[in-house]
Amino acid sequence: MLVAPHVSAAAARPLPPALLHHRLSGQEVRTYEGGPGFTREPREELFLLAVADFAGQATYYESGEERDARYVRLVGRLAVEDPDWTAGLLRWLRAEGNLRTAPLVGAAAFVRARLEAGACGGPSNRSVIDSVLQRADEPGELLAYWMSAYGRRVPQPVRRGIADAVRRLYTSRSLLKYDTASKDLRFGDVLNLVHAAPAPDKPWQGDLFRYALDRRHHPERAVPPASDRLLTAHQQLVDSPAGERRALVTGPGGAERLAAAGMTWEALAGWLGGxxxxxxxxxxxxxxxxxxxxxxxxxxxxxxxxxxxxxxxxxxxxxxxxxxxxxxxxxxxxxxxxxxxxxxxxxxxxxxxxxxLAHVPALPGRSLILVDRSDSMFFDTFSERSELTRADAAAVFGAALAVRAEHADLVEFGWSSAEVPFGRGEGVLDVVKRFHRLGGTHTTKAVRTHYREHDRVLIVTDEQSAPDVTGRRSGGRDGVPSDPVPAGIPVYTWNLAGYRPAHGPTGPDRHTFGGLTDAAFRMVGLIEAGREAAWPWCGE
Known part of the structure; x- marks a missing residue:
């Protein structure tokens, strides 16, 4: 998703005193594992947190509440200090970043902070709200979040931004899919709260909005508009006698009938009664x-x-x-x-x-690819319903890089490290089976052990490295992963967790990616061709 631009390592706000170490060069921090840490410039910190975060989800080193609070605090600060950049980030997170909760929560925090500060200039609050709403259930989700976080008084820019999205997103098909009893706020609730008028170029929305209001508040008299074929077909199917429903589905034309009625697979079991x-x-x-x-x-x-x-x-x-x-x-x-x-x-x-993985490049020359298999990477799942961990994602991306590269050494590391065998062009899912769980996070030791005049080093990790005693004894710094790699050889860190302490500084030949898609890797070619990296919503 991003190679962080060459930004200052100055701290936006120091970590708790227990994690601080004072040195002649200024204030530095420790990683959660005790290795030397580096604070990030606020925009870089927010970006890496946003692309790695699933709201409310606890991680190995931070609770869900701590991460959420840090995210809201950073968005609020930058919404006032750099509103154009922050609005671009939120819009990009929902679109190209393909995330849902982070941009919705962020848009609310953006507007809240700017209203409290009385900030002027930059993109309108209304447009920021509208930009993060890309699916028809999201206007209700943002409204529900606002009222739970900030109270039932919804400011005018929020209501207008949501109304803009409603005109864009509410259709008969989206109503059938998302206007369900499981939602905190139904389509009718949203329409009541924001008073959205039909879009001028969508005259049919007037009937749709009235039907949505009836479904919510007067279901006994809700009748779909006769002019709407999808809603009419759906109602006819729903009202069919229970004894005939299975034959309607499995008989001739059943698939076409279901499609014409917008019947989802989720609704089928309840409708069929089994x-x-x-x-x-x-x-x-x-x-x-x-x-x-x-x-x-x-x-x-x-x-x-x-x-x-x-x-x-x-x-x-x-x-x-x-x-x-x-x-x-x-x-x-x-x-x-x-x-x-x-x-x-x-x-x-x-x-x-x-x-x-279309953006994963076929890297030329010799590449060293290191994949973090420490306990913290296994602890963090992507949601309460998911069994996948950051260790799984790291293995997928590391293996994809390796099998496409001209020549790669693929290494897993934790307390120890070892090469992972693979064949060039081999299936990624087969290579992933060969990774193991390896305990701690001795990143610098792994780089020192396996770096052999490679043309580049890529580390897929959460950056919470442990101290490198070997390096300290030999006169080097205490555990900075890029130290064993000569200046001029690029070291790319792909951060999958977004913790605040970084395991190394950014600067010439030292770059940080973030996120859970492969889009970051397009930047490797730009950097190695001598082009400056940019925030992805600001152009290349």
């Missing part, structure tokens, strides 16, 4: 999106979906254009492979992973 079997799955599969297919591979196997239907699913999952449109994080394909181990999905998932 679990989905193979004929039902095969009827709804054509209308399912790539993420839904990916999540349900094991369900397809359990239900006994036919090989013909499975082949169609596999073809869609591995289609390059479909992968690009779905914008799934690459590690999602590793999760799917582990969750659905049947061999009929293996090749498709490997191809899909390959397409999702």
């Amino acid at each position: 679990p989905l079997d193979a004929p039902v799955w095969e009827a709804v599969i054509p209308a399912m999106g790539p993420m839904a297919l990916l999540r349900n591979l094991r369900n397809f196997d359990r239900a006994g979906v036919s090989d013909e239907a499975a082949a169609r699913v596999a073809a869609r999952l591995s289609d390059e254009a479909e992968v690009a449109r779905s914008r799934q994080f690459p590690f999602r394909y590793l999760a799917a492979r582990r969750h659905a181990p049947a061999e009929r999905w293996a090749e498709a998932l490997e191809r899909a992973l390959h397409h999702s």
